Amino acid sequence: MRAAVVLCLALLPAAPALAASPCEELWGERNAVYAEAGYCFKTQRAISAFGNVNCRFSDIRDVPLSARDRAKVGEIVREESRNGCRE
Template sequence: MRSRLLMFVGAVSVAAAGTVMAVPAHAGVCSDLWVQRNAIYKANGYCFKTRKAINYFGNAGCLYDNAATMPMSGADKGRVLVIKKREKQLGCL
C-alpha cells in the first residue's frame, strides 16, 4: 500500500513539473516583439489604452488614439506589419 502511494505521489510530482514546464519557449520572443512594435507606436505619438502599455511606455506627449490611422513612415508601417506577422505565427496575439 505504501509503495502504491509513493508511486502515485511521484506521478503527480512529475505531472506537476510538466505543467510548470509548459510555458512556451517563445514567450520571451513574444514579449520582445510586443516591446518592439509598441516602441514604434510610442515614437509616432500613439496614446496607449492598455494598462500594460501605459505602465511600460506611458502616454506623455501622445497625440493619436487610433494606431491604424496614425501617420507613420513607410518603414515604420512595414516593420509593424513584419512584427505583427511574426507575433501571429508564434501565437502571441
C-alpha cells in the same frame, strides 16, 4: 585556477528563464514604434511600459507611420502570429 572558473562562468549565456519571451520582445518592439509616433495607449500594460506623456493620436489608424515603420510593424505582427503571440 579560481579566476579561470569565475571567468568561464561570466562567459556563459544568461539563463533562459531570465530572458524575455519572444512574444514579450515582439510586443515591445511593435509598441515602441507606435509610442515613438505619438500613439495614446489604452491598456495599463502599455501605459506602464511606454507612458502617454507625449501622445497625440487616440486612434491607431491615425498614427502617421512612415512606409518603413509600417513595414516593420507588419513584419512584427506576422512574427507574433507565427509565434502564437497574437490573441
